[in-house]
Amino acid sequence: MPRALRNPMSVAGFLAWEERQELRYEFDGVQAVAVTDGTLAHDAITFNLRRALDARLGKGCCSAHGPNVKILTADRIRYPDGVVTCTAQIPTHTIVDAPIVVFEVVSQGSSRTDRIDKLRDCLSASSIQRYVILEQDSAAATVFVRAGGVWQVRTVTGADDLEMPEIGISMPIAACYAGLDLPATD
Numbered sequence: 001m002p003r004a005l006r007n008p009m010s011v012a013g014f015l016a017w018e019e020r021q022e023l024r025y026e027f028d029g030v031q032a033v034a035v036t037d038g039t040l041a042h043d044a045i046t047f048n049l050r051r052a053l054d055a056r057l058g059k060g061c062c063s064a065h066g067p068n069v070k071i072l073t074a075d076r077i078r079y080p081d082g083v084v085t086c087t088a089q090i091p092t093h094t095i096v097d098a099p100i101v102v103f104e105v106v107s108q109g110s111s112r113t114d115r116i117d118k119l120r121d122c123l124s125a126s127s128i129q130r131y132v133i134l135e136q137d138s139a140a141a142t143v144f145v146r147a148g149g150v151w152q153v154r155t156v157t158g159a160d161d162l163e164m165p166e167i168g169i170s171m172p173i174a175a176c177y178a179g180l181d182l183p184a185t186d
Contacts, residue, residue, distance in 0.1 A: 026070075049103055070095045076121050085097060100130070102130070118131075140155060
């Protein structure tokens with residue numbers, strides 16, 4: 001006998017449910033999906049990214065967050081590895097309002113989600129101007145930039161700077177990979 005399909009969750013239903021969970025979950029628009037653990041390289045890249053962003057943003061109006069806060073995109077809830085907003089945030093909230101730049105550190109296990117599902121979600125969010133996929137096994141990134149309503153894509157490597165005029169900074173991609181012994185991509 002076929003099983004009855006579960007009713008899909010709403011964003012509000014997911015957020016209420018997630019508050020009671022010990023683990024972190026993302027919401028794919030229908031159901032909760034457990035967030036997997038990362039590697040030491042993933043952790044180092046995420047830490048370096050946040051440190052580099054904080055140093056460059058300083059005490060201006062923009063601030064860096066992640067990976068323990070959420071963004072809402074296309075009726076989905078995602079935990080990006082890094083996010084920058086230039087809107088004042090309420091410290092007790094768990095969702096970053098008006099994200100401008102979103103970062104994901106990709107691994108073999110998260111590649112499909114980061115390169116397809118999360119990319120699609122972020123491209124649909126009007127506040128997001130840049131989506132950056134940082135590779136975990138080499139000092140390189142794929143950068144998606146909104147330019148006049150059209151998304152452009154480019155690849156940057158360890159020798160390149162990541163220009164982010166929408167938040168008023170530039171930083172070397174190599175800063176994200178400090179202390180890691182990764183193959184050269186130049």
